[in-house]
Amino acid sequence: MEGLVDEILRDVLTRVGGIDWCVTEFIRVCDRLLAASTFEKLAPELAQGARTAAGTPMRVQLLGSDPVCLGDNAAFACELGAPVIDLNFGCPAKTVNKSRGGAVLLKEPELLHAIVREVRRAVPAAIPVTAKMRLGFDSPDGALDCARALAEGGAQQIVVHARTKVDGYKPPAHWEWVARVQEAVKVPVFANGEIWTLDDWRRCREVSGVEDIMLGRGLVSRPDLARQIAAARAGETVREMTWAELQPLLQDFWRQARRKLAPRYAPGRLKQWLGMLTRSYPEAVVLFAEVRRESDCARIDALLGVPELARDWAEAV
Template identity: 90%
Template sequence: MQIALAPMEGLVDEILRDVLTQVGGIDWCVTEFIRVCDRLLAASTFQKLAPELELGARTRAGTPVRVQLLGSDPVCLAENAAFACELGAPVIDLNFGCPAKTVNRSRGGAVLLKEPELLHSILSEVRRAVPAAIPVTAKMRLGFDSPDSALDCARALADGGAEQIVVHARTKVEGYKPPAHWEWVALVQEAVKVPVFANGEVWTLDDWRRCREVSGVEDIMLGRGLVSRPDLARQIAAARAGRQVQEMGWSEFLPLLQDFWIQARRKLAPRYAPGRLKQWLAMLTRSYPEAVVLFAEIRREGDCGRIDALLGVPRLEREWAAAV
């Protein structure tokens, strides 16, 4: 079984990938999508969204990081995929699942599920351009407004050369509204010969057990559930191996939140760093009563120094972050 961390634009950046993979249980993760339009992108564009490329395409914890591309031009995607491999990408992942309206209007993400032939063309071109030793994978939804073509899309991806397919078990129109249709993941796995990952609405260990039972697949990609419960992958890995599951308490988690904040202060201007922290802290309120209290204290706070104090960040680290 493999457990992957989902690529969520504007949320799971290199900072959150770094912190979450420190917890354990995650086998690999994926960058936010890199938008490919009509030209070969500069190396700096790849390195901005995938800075782990300079660290051997791994997080500090040693977890492999795949590079995800999004676009609709097969040739241009292929050229950029080949360049990403030159920069050190260990796997090229292609995004056919993004539901954002702005992305879909520019012919990217889930809207391409209306065109199985184009999916096949994209996979075929990218597969030909990428060195044989480097896998090409894909992420899809069940369709744009209906799952009627889900199996055709999955076959197009697999026949085009995708070595793994992640299925977010909802259509684009359904967005993130529950439920996730895990039974369709089972149908996709029956339709293709490559490994299929289930994705969507796994928030707890019990959700994972139900997903595995309904979908029939062992591999899983965790998104919002893992962001909200940072040890969810570790819990699942322990349960799958027959080990005792021990949930991460707030005292174990707090140093990771402090690390996240220090990194956010280093990366972002003071006016933006608090918002980045609040974004994650709001999601953590689903799992930790302590996060509810802390979020209430920080919610309207914009001063980084006061946030340092509320988080209990050690003085030397506060000074280091402020000086960067």
């Protein structure tokens, strides 16, 4: 989820609990070995043992189409501390697909196989290689061939976003195809797509037949969704996070965004996450209406209840 689930949001979301592991934004690989600074920028957790501050393991995700170049960069990522290499064959963005990355590669199962095989060959045997795919580019007809190509190439887990590239994020997700993929390969398959609530998870598990899932937009919109699912799986009482409990996380997200980004960009990051929270919290709708046209960081500090930020910035200047 490029431009959304960066290290700040990974930090905040993994603090809530219920997440077994997380993945970086994709790191685009073209025609050269990337500098260490590129990995450090997009995966700063590598400096902390590839874990978030909450201790959640982080995987490094690569995107590209050149098998050898991807292998070289995967090997370098492992030298920098990546515990798992994940390969992105699911991104539906037009700009990514035009540069022969993401879901467009689902048209070429042989290339999928070559990429995974080369990455598997390049990285240490103890480091898993995993992959994420969609059901296809414009049709799910080749989904099983793509999944087999990934598994036979050496992918040890496959996440299936249960829509094609052309489907984008338009409901529904076709979870029944996840079941077909799991029947076609011998490696664990994870279901992904349209899991926004605990009830969605239950339906997905029933239709797909798989136990494990990957959360994306659903977790960003409902930060305790993974924790709810973990409680339900353990037979424990499920308690939903209140807005009062979420507020300190939102405030800390803003603090970190203020430190990382220039004042002209920080408000946009806040609005991006807050806009997604409106799906789950009526209070977020009210707050979003107050900040959506606001660009002054000091006024946003006040709206979020963190006026000390304005004082700190004034003293720093």
